[in-house]
Amino acid sequence: MNRYKIETAVGLFVFIGIVCIAYLTIKLGKMELIGSNYYIVYAQFDSVSGLKKDSNVEIAGVPVGRVSSIKLDPKEKIAIVGLKIAKDIKLEDDCIASIKTRGLIGDKFVKIIPGGSDTFLKPGDTIVDTESAVDIEDLIGKYVFGNVDNTNDKELQ
Template sequence: MQHSNTQDTLVGLFVAAGIAGLFFLSLKASNLSSITQKDSFMVSARFENSDGLKVKSAVSAAGVKVGQVASIELDPTTYQSVVTMAIDAKYNNLPDDTTASIFTAGLLGEKYVNLEPGGSDTYLANNSAIDITQPAIILEKVIGQFLFKAAEEKK
């Protein structure tokens, strides 16, 4: 095959377009831009139940994402779920009486941890724990209780 400068230029453009496409996919279409390891500190919370919560689930306060779930473990003595959250370092002024609850985004959406800041003057620091928690609402349980109550009232 004869070679020409046009051909070389086209090869260059092709490679550039391909790499641009891959960059676009990485940066614009996926979460690469948001998982660049930002400085964060760890806060743990004990829940009666963390059903549906996963590692990487969002942690938000007032609807703003402030971090993500880093690990979920079962406490072998109390049988509670210990959820460790990585909170962005810039949100280091959350009061230490913050309430953590597990909410659902929408009716069938993902579970996330919602932080409700309290009024204390001391702030949450690395490896501190949130004491006031509210477990995940399990729909089946709620429906079960509702049916049970309805049956009680009929008697």
Template structure:
């Protein structure tokens, strides 16, 4: 009889662990999160932004990137932002592409404006700032130093 109670205890433990894992996965993936409203923005260069990247204000997540596409008329990268419904931003809000460092991921940073009217669902954010290309910036820094050195030698 003892063997049967041991099997029952192990089975119950497995079920409890499975339930805990399911709850953890549900919370981590934001599967149960209600969607807010969509905003759109166009950029010349989005860097390493991808679907699921954070949308932040002052470092605080307020939404996610839901889609990336190419506008066939302007040939700019168009991103869709799912913003939590509790946040409303002024109509002169700006967005930029931020980076968490050289090896970190990218995110969309919202910089709220100061106008009275708010952006409405499906509005286009007009004021955008492209992602900084770190390799290009590093190359300019390295080669500008060499140019300054050559200029110094010529004097």
């Protein structure tokens, strides 16, 4: 009888351990099993250079979601980025999505500038106004090799 109690206690301990490991795997892996606290909207960019899946989506510096997917539209040759936004955040249909860099050579993220419209985006809608990432290497290359457009400097003289 004593052996039966020990085996039951060990079995219960192992079961609780497996449940804890499963819970941590789901939480740390950011998986969603039941329901979802997010909705997905899309944004079209000319260039998403350096942006990665699971990058932050921010409004006023506050994280409100993540990049869920990055795909190329084969017809128009533009990048379509899926943005997973928290359900309690409502985006106006005239908001602006832009790709920004954290610091000089930091990670890329999507910054959303809220609009002033009374109409909100629904799940699956597309953000129309976007600004692509600035390619620092191209800017430095143009400056170093003298390809910077100086037409405005002539007007100042």
